[in-house]
Structure formats: structure tokens, C-alpha cells
Amino acid sequence: DTGVSQNPRHKITKRGQNVTFRCDPISEHNRLYWYRQTLGQGPEFLTYFQNEAQLEKSRLLSDRFSAERPKGSFSTLEIQRTEQGDSAMYLCASSAGGGDTQYFGPGTRLTVL
Amino acid sequence: AQSVTQLDSQVPVFEEAPVELRCNYSSSVSVYLFWYVQYPNQGLQLLLKYLSGSTLVKGINGFEAEFNKSQTSFHLRKPSVHISDTAEYFCAVSELNTGFQKLVFGTGTRLLVSP
Numbered sequence: 001d002t003g004v005s006q007n008p009r010h011k012i013t014k015r016g017q018n019v020t021f022r023c024d025p026i027s028e029h030n031r032l033y034w035y036r037q038t039l040g041q042g043p044e045f046l047t048y049f050q051n052e053a054q055l056e057k058s059r060l061l062s063d064r065f066s067a068e069r070p071k072g073s074f075s076t077l078e079i080q081r082t083e084q085g086d087s088a089m090y091l092c093a094s095s096a097g098g099g100d101t102q103y104f105g106p107g108t109r110l111t112v113l
Numbered sequence: 114a115q116s117v118t119q120l121d122s123q124v125p126v127f128e129e130a131p132v133e134l135r136c137n138y139s140s141s142v143s144v145y146l147f148w149y150v151q152y153p154n155q156g157l158q159l160l161l162k163y164l165s166g167s168t169l170v171k172g173i174n175g176f177e178a179e180f181n182k183s184q185t186s187f188h189l190r191k192p193s194v195h196i197s198d199t200a201e202y203f204c205a206v207s208e209l210n211t212g213f214q215k216l217v218f219g220t221g222t223r224l225l226v227s228p
Binding site: 004031033035040041042043044045048056091093095100101102103104105106107 | 155218220
């Protein structure tokens, strides 16, 4: 059990550029979650996968955001045409089942200039 | 929809003193309750959770929390804090009637332990 990993840890980009983040969950965890955390706030739910199926999306996830989890393993979160308001820490978590603990990765900190 | 309120944005305390971090929640259905800790530039680590059973829950690092259904509270306590407990603490809830475990977090309480 190596824990949830996220790459990159930091990303600085210019407004209007596209960025992609990767999350590798704990192996055999079938549930994967993305959250966003802005400065001084708690994490906010973005989206959820059970295996490869994306089953829930928050209204925070605008059309510029897309998430995938091919083959039910790692997941990617892409933001198109980034805006300064997208600057935040993007956290990934995984769990083995509905009532199980969500284990969080270290996050990817995005800065949009 | 559920919500979580952490009234104290920052709690300063001296080393070896007791501490209580307050958490109140709002939900129309039964919930699971969690406390997570976040150290600088790191992800969240679970301290403890309440799913059912005994309302007094013990977690890692000497922390404990008590679920009070009538007051809709889940306060976190530690009898004697260490410098290393300095971190951000988040309370979170998850409603039982959802098909998955979406966590709703409070805004966090920064615990500052000084010598």
C-alpha cells in the first residue's frame, strides 16, 4: 500500500492554457474522488468515479473541466482555458467502498497567472 | 443538503494544555462524521470517524471526539497537545442516504501550539 499519489505536485500556468493532473489511487480501491481546496477553505467535492464510471459531478465542475478514469485505475483531471479563479489545490482521494475511509493524496497546487 | 460549521478559525494553545475544536453539522438524515488533519503542503489524514455505535470515538495521536446527536455536534478533543499537533483540522460529514460517500467539509480550524 503506497498511498494515493498525485502528479504534478505544483503547476504554474498562464491564463488560457490547458492543464492535466493525474491521480493514482491505492491499488484495488474502486472509488476515486476529486476535490478542490482554495485558500482558507475546506475541500469541496468535484466528482466521483466507481471503477471507470463517473457517477457524480458537482455544479462546481464547469464545462471547462473534464475527468476520466480509463480502465478504473488512475484518473486524470483536465482544465481547459484556465482562469485565475481556477487557482487552488486539487486533491484526489480513493476508498474501497461506500462506508470506507477516503485516503487523500498530497494534492496538486495549481497557480494560474 | 448537509453543511458543517467550524466556529473557530484559529485556536492558540500552549504545549501540554488540553484543547477542544468545535464542529457542528446540519443534515436532514443520518450522517457519518469525520475529522481530518492537514499539515502544511500535505494532503488530508484521517484522525477518526464516527459511523455508528459508541458516541465516543478514539483516533490517532491521542485525539478523541464525541458525537452528540441532539446538539448535532462532533467536537474534537485532546487532553495534552504537542508542538507537532500544529496543523489545520477539518470536520466533515457524509450523508448515509447517498449512494456514495461525498464528504462535505467545514472551513477548518488552525491549531497553533506554542511552547
